[in-house]
Amino acid sequence: MAKRATKRGDERTDLSGSRDLLVCGASFAGLMVARQMAGSGADVLLIDRYEIGERQTSACAIPTAWLENLGLIESERQRFDTVLVHTAHGSTRLKMPFSVSTFDYRVLCELLWQGCDATFETAKVNGRVETSAAGLIAVETDRGVIEAPLVVDALGWKRVLAAGAQFQPPDAPLSRGLEVHPRASSGEFVIWINRRYVPAGYGWAFPAGDEVRVGIGSFDPGFNVRPTTDLLAEDIGSGESAYQGNWIPHELRPATADGVFFVGDSAGHCLPATAEGIRTALYFGTALGTELRAVHEDHQTKGQAIENYHQFNEAHRPQFELMLKFQRLLPKIHPRLVKPILKAVGSGPLGRRLLYRYFEFAPPEFARILAPPPAKRSLKEVLLAMPNAGDDRDFDRPDDRGNQVEI
Numbered sequence: 028m029a030k031r032a033t034k035r036g037d038e039r040t041d042l043s044g045s046r047d048l049l050v051c052g053a054s055f056a057g058l059m060v061a062r063q064m065a066g067s068g069a070d071v072l073l074i075d076r077y078e079i080g081e082r083q084t085s086a087c088a089i090p091t092a093w094l095e096n097l098g099l100i101e102s103e104r105q106r107f108d109t110v111l112v113h114t115a116h117g118s119t120r121l122k123m124p125f126s127v128s129t130f131d132y133r134v135l136c137e138l139l140w141q142g143c144d145a146t147f148e149t150a151k152v153n154g155r156v157e158t159s160a161a162g163l164i165a166v167e168t169d170r171g172v173i174e175a176p177l178v179v180d181a182l183g184w185k186r187v188l189a190a191g192a193q194f195q196p197p198d199a200p201l202s203r204g205l206e207v208h209p210r211a212s213s214g215e216f217v218i219w220i221n222r223r224y225v226p227a228g229y230g231w232a233f234p235a236g237d238e239v240r241v242g243i244g245s246f247d248p249g250f251n252v253r254p255t256t257d258l259l260a261e262d263i264g265s266g267e268s269a270y271q272g273n274w275i276p277h278e279l280r281p282a283t284a285d286g287v288f289f290v291g292d293s294a295g296h297c298l299p300a301t302a303e304g305i306r307t308a309l310y311f312g313t314a315l316g317t318e319l320r321a322v323h324e325d326h327q328t329k330g331q332a333i334e335n336y337h338q339f340n341e342a343h344r345p346q347f348e349l350m351l352k353f354q355r356l357l358p359k360i361h362p363r364l365v366k367p368i369l370k371a372v373g374s375g376p377l378g379r380r381l382l383y384r385y386f387e388f389a390p391p392e393f394a395r396i397l398a399p400p401p402a403k404r405s406l407k408e409v410l411l412a413m414p415n416a417g418d419d420r421d422f423d424r425p426d427d428r429g430n431q432v433e434i
């Protein structure tokens with residue numbers, strides 16, 4: 028049974044002591060790791076400074092198949108097959124190779140949590156501290172020092188549990204994003220690539236039922252996204268609402284360091300250029316949870332898990348680097364060329380292949396195959412069992428007349 032405790036004031040008792048696994052951060056990555064441990068019998072403690080699902084951390088758009096494959100479809104708010112891209116010199120509607128959904132953050136987190144049998148406590152993580160206990164890692168929180176042989180940092184971009192200096196803007200490789208959620212409705216999933224809003228980056232309006240998530244993402248952490256988030260909201264006539272934003276890592280980082288495992292934004296798992304970090308947090312969270320479970324069940328040592336997870340992370344480096352190159356190239360493209368390039372991507376076979384490749388990076392089948400009750404399979408076996416990411420099975424559908432519509 029999953030145990031959850033919201034404690035305030037005097038009820039915030041000391042959590043000092045040791046556990047089998049300490050997962051710090053209860054958003055996409057942390058919840059996914061904890062979920063992979065369900066049924067293992069491990070004493071798993073999941074902590075976050077907020078309640079599960081309390082603080083939305085993104086615009087919450089994800090390929091629909093991820094929601095379906097993880098049994099999270101109940102959280103879906105709206106689904107889209109096309110993306111409307113506005114540039115400074117015209118607009119283009121692109122057909123996406125797979126549908127994308129917006130979802131309700133709170134519901135999705137709750138559904139992930141329902142699949143866990145861990146204990147949850149609200150606690151703020153301050154960082155690592157020394158311990159004399161052999162084989163344990165000690166983490167200082169505002170509710171005491173918690174020790175565990177296996178510790179996961181799923182705390183987001185800051186990489187709180189890394190030894191030495193943490194990632195700090197504006198010098199760290201970080202993008203930034205800010206959005207508002209005015210009450211409105213729309214059927215269009217929209218992106219703006221227009222320097223009126225951001226010199227390097229893009230704007231978005233993602234409808235989600237009775238609200239539209241309108242925001243600006245800048246690859247340059249020095250660019251102030253607040254005035255142009257307001258400008259975009261004003262231009263599209265949406266009302267006002269509270270701001271929500273954060274720094275977004277755009278470079279892959281080491282997935283392990285000094286015995287700690289990093290996942291999601293703390294490991295730089297957010298994709299450069301698109302700033303899509305939810306499916307990758309779920310993907311790498313699944314992989315890490317599988318490795319940690321194998322340690323708990325004595326199928327491997329912690330050292331082997333470190334090596335396997337490190338290798339798994341590094342195997343994805345080429346894709347992350349390619350996306351980073353694309354991110355750097357994007358602001359250099361002359362504004363007049365943006366629409367023709369998008370048009371070419373939308374209509375030509377090469378462009379369509381690229382879109383498929385992008386969507387098949389961190390494929391949703393991965394989590395379905397590994398999802399608990401855990402398959403007694405190694406990561407390598409799962410990868411071999413997956414449909415070939417490069418296979419052309421959908422490229423030549425008879426009804427596929429290209430994925431770009433002029434407007």
Ligand SMILES: Cc1cc2nc3c(=O)[nH]c(=O)nc-3n(C[C@H](O)[C@H](O)[C@H](O)COP(=O)(O)OP(=O)(O)OC[C@H]3O[C@@H](n4cnc5c(N)ncnc54)[C@H](O)[C@@H]3O)c2cc1C
Pocket residue numbers: 051052053054055056057074075076077082084085086087088089150151152153181182183184187203204205206242271272273274275290291292293297302303304305306308
């Ligand atoms: C404005 C914006 C919009 C975005 N939109 C999208 C989108 O539509 N689709 C997409 O795929 N990606 C999007 N992203 C990126 C996405 O939000 C991240 O990549 C994703 O949230 C990473 O998940 P995570 O679990 O690693 O970290 P997070 O979701 O950031 O979760 C970190 C958790 O750690 C907790 N925490 C942090 N520090 C501490 C501490 N010291 N002590 C205790 N708890 C702590 C936080 O409360 C939080 O629950 C967006 C990002 C931004 C900023």
